[in-house]
Amino acid sequence: MDVRPSFDTYIGSDGVTLDARDVALLRAIDREGSLNNAADGLGRSYAHAQRRIVELESAFGPLVERRRGGPDGGGSELTELAGELLAAFERTRRGYEGVADIAETVLRGTVVDREGELATVETAAGTVRALVPGDGDVQLSLRADAVTLTDPDDTPVPEHTSARNRFPGTVVAIDTGDRIARIAVDIGAEEPLLALVTEDSRGKLGLEPGSDVVASFKATATRGISI
Structure with a gap:
């Protein structure tokens, strides 16, 4: 994995980048408890959000654990790996905030x-x-x-x-x-x-x-x- 900091912070792996837009999606999944509700809340299509999660998981590994059916109606939650990626993204973003003058x-x-x-x-x-x-x-x-x-x-x-x-x-x-x-x-x-x-x-x-x-x-x- 390679992390490159910038004002548009992202984390890259195998040619796929997790950026601020992806972070917003993962955080919405964590908050809403489902990919469908997360996409709705962000004003994005469910199909596009699902494809993006698949792309991210192909590069980084399992990020969203899906629960199907059951008494609670199913849903989604973030994996431990997703939490680590979000933490790494936030550390990189904070570390870069102090750079006032970009060469x-x-x-x-x-x-x-x-x-x-x-x-x-x-x-x-x-x-x-x-x-x-x-x-x-x-x-x-x-x-x-x-x-x-x-x-x-x-x-x-x-x-x-x-x-x-x-x-x-x-x-x-x-x-x-x-x-x-x-x-x-x-x-x-x-x-x-x-x-x-x-x-x-x-x-x-x-x-x-x-x-x-x-x-x-x-x-x-x-x-x-x-x-």
């Missing part, structure tokens, strides 16, 4: 292709897909909490992830804290790419200066302005 990476380049608002920008590090309103020379901004770092031998193929921007690189600096570490990665740009990971994740990935990593981020997380 950003700035990349400069030139728009070479466009599909609506989504542009292909040629930078010193390579081609970047980003949301850019104009053409010509642009400046791209990428928040450190939008970058995911993975081991080069354990990086999902592009078809299995929405983070189509990916660059191999080398860790050049690490700024550690109580819970969060800021990782600087040389991807061939003018300045290192910055990423935020939990200290637990840093330990699991074995990140140290000189470590090889793959940095990935979504096109929608990368904003550009004309310069």
Whole structure:
């Protein structure tokens, strides 16, 4: 399991992420005692909520224990694992609240292709897909909490992830804290790419200066302005 903190906190496992919307669903199940009532209370369809629980359980394990029929009419309750995930999510969220200034990476380049608002920008590090309103020379901004770092031998193929921007690189600096570490990665740009990971994740990935990593981020997380 990998936990990456951000203002949009989530917990990820096997390519599936449990985010604030999923946490609200699990808490509603715990509160209402059934998936059906939880979905109604949140204004969501039962079918969609059920599919989402199945997706989450395929990655994390059993989260909801279902009781069928009986004198109480059946219902649902959270498993011990679900409680642990909710607690981990809350710890990560609280630990990140103290981060007042999120580091950003700035990349400069030139728009070479466009599909609506989504542009292909040629930078010193390579081609970047980003949301850019104009053409010509642009400046791209990428928040450190939008970058995911993975081991080069354990990086999902592009078809299995929405983070189509990916660059191999080398860790050049690490700024550690109580819970969060800021990782600087040389991807061939003018300045290192910055990423935020939990200290637990840093330990699991074995990140140290000189470590090889793959940095990935979504096109929608990368904003550009004309310069």
